[in-house]
Amino acid sequence: xxxxxxxxxxxxxxxxxxxxxxxxxxxxxxxxxxxxxxxxxxxxxxxxxxxxxxxxxxxxxxxxxxxxxxxxxxxxxxxxxxxxxxxxxxxxxxxxxxxxxxxxxxxxxxxxxxxxxxxxxxxxxxxxxxxxxxxxxxxxxxxxxxxxxxxxxxxxxxxxxxxxxxxxxxxxxxxxxx
Amino acid sequence: xxxxxxxxxxxxxxxxxxxxxxxxxxxxxxxxxxxxxxxxxxxxxxxxxxxxxxxxxxxxxxxxxxxxxxxxxxxxxxxxxxxxxxxxxxxxxxxxxxxxxxxxxxxxxxxxxxxxxxxxxxxxxxxxxxxxxxxxxxxxxxxxxxxxxxxxxxxxxxxxxxxxxxxxxxxx
Numbered sequence: 338x339x340x341x342x343x344x345x346x347x348x349x350x351x352x353x354x355x356x357x358x359x360x361x362x363x364x365x366x367x368x369x370x371x372x373x374x375x376x377x378x379x380x381x382x383x384x385x386x387x388x389x390x391x392x393x394x395x396x397x398x399x400x401x402x403x404x405x406x407x408x409x410x411x412x413x414x415x416x417x418x419x420x421x422x423x424x425x426x427x428x429x430x431x432x433x434x435x436x437x438x439x440x441x442x443x444x445x446x447x448x449x450x451x452x453x454x455x456x457x458x459x460x461x462x463x464x465x466x467x468x469x470x471x472x473x474x475x476x477x478x479x480x481x482x483x484x485x486x487x488x489x490x491x492x493x494x495x496x497x498x499x500x501x502x503x504x505x506x507x508x509x510x511x512x513x514x515x
Numbered sequence: 516x517x518x519x520x521x522x523x524x525x526x527x528x529x530x531x532x533x534x535x536x537x538x539x540x541x542x543x544x545x546x547x548x549x550x551x552x553x554x555x556x557x558x559x560x561x562x563x564x565x566x567x568x569x570x571x572x573x574x575x576x577x578x579x580x581x582x583x584x585x586x587x588x589x590x591x592x593x594x595x596x597x598x599x600x601x602x603x604x605x606x607x608x609x610x611x612x613x614x615x616x617x618x619x620x621x622x623x624x625x626x627x628x629x630x631x632x633x634x635x636x637x638x639x640x641x642x643x644x645x646x647x648x649x650x651x652x653x654x655x656x657x658x659x660x661x662x663x664x665x666x667x668x669x670x671x672x673x674x675x676x677x678x679x680x681x682x683x684x685x686x687x
Contacts, residue, residue, distance in 0.1 A: 424665075462662075485677040492596075
């Protein structure tokens with residue numbers, strides 16, 4: 338699919354709430370995050386309007402043939418405090434048909450450029466479920482490495498699922514590896 | 516070797532009145548180096564934290580000779596991580612290596628596993644903090660991995676181990 342040119346990465350806007358709610362509540366999102374089913378719109382509104390401090394939100398939008406724009410993914414980069422202020426935790430979610438596709442690649446690339454080139458972060462970390470080999474390969478291609486296995490990380494559809502903590506290190510101010 | 520205190524170690528929940536003793540623990544050089552705390556914290560900020568704890572945080576203190584010499588926070592997870600708890604602990608510099616940490620840890624494990632049905636307790640520890648590592652290993656925590664450049668400490672980035680203790684599955 339020649340979708341590459343139709344993906345835009347932008348900041349979150351105040352009218353994104355309804356589309357982001359759909360992004361977070363579809364079944365694929367439940368399987369790849371620790372969101373709980375039956376999230377209410379009201380509780381999401383609170384999260385949307387009062388995000389945790391120091392969280393940068395990136396939105397991936399695709400342009401449909403009708404010229405209508407649609408949110409297909411989002412990334413949350415949450416920088417840490419004090420003695421961990423060189424690090425950030427990354428969460429990335431895309432609609433199922435865009436998972437590990439161009440939209441997700443653009444999102445991750447933009448989030449890492451923000452971390453490396455503007456925030457000067459040294460360490461970006463994220464968590465994936467341990468049986469998600471596709472996600473591991475996807476993040477691996479951006480320099481993330483497995484660091485720790487989190488046993489019984491979270492309940493997922495009836496079982497306690499393990500997870501991988503992955504991290505990518507970067508020395509601020511230095512040229513990136515090609 | 517661990518030299519045990521002659522006085523008994525009493526464990527109880529942290530009270531608002533404990534804040535002055537707790538602030539003194541936070542001033543210890545070794546206590547700061549071994550945790551994520553910063554030097555030169557305001558006593559007002561520490562007082563505020565002790566007097567207004569977050570609702571998902573259960574804090575235990577260890578008392579020796581009528582004085583708080585150790586503190587442990589058990590942060591209980593929510594939603595799909597309601598079975599998980601995070602531990603952070605600190606012992607007064609002058610009372611380290613004397614069984615205070617063990618007393619706190621035993622109480623925290625009892626609270627977590629026997630009363631809160633927690634089946635995963637996790638924590639992070641700097642890879643070179645041998646006394647803390649020995650304590651955690653003694654209580655069944657296992658290293659799950661090494662987090663590179665986890666935090667900044669005294670002028671350099673330092674790695675940490677992620678450790679966890681799994682409880683046996685709970686029977687009904």
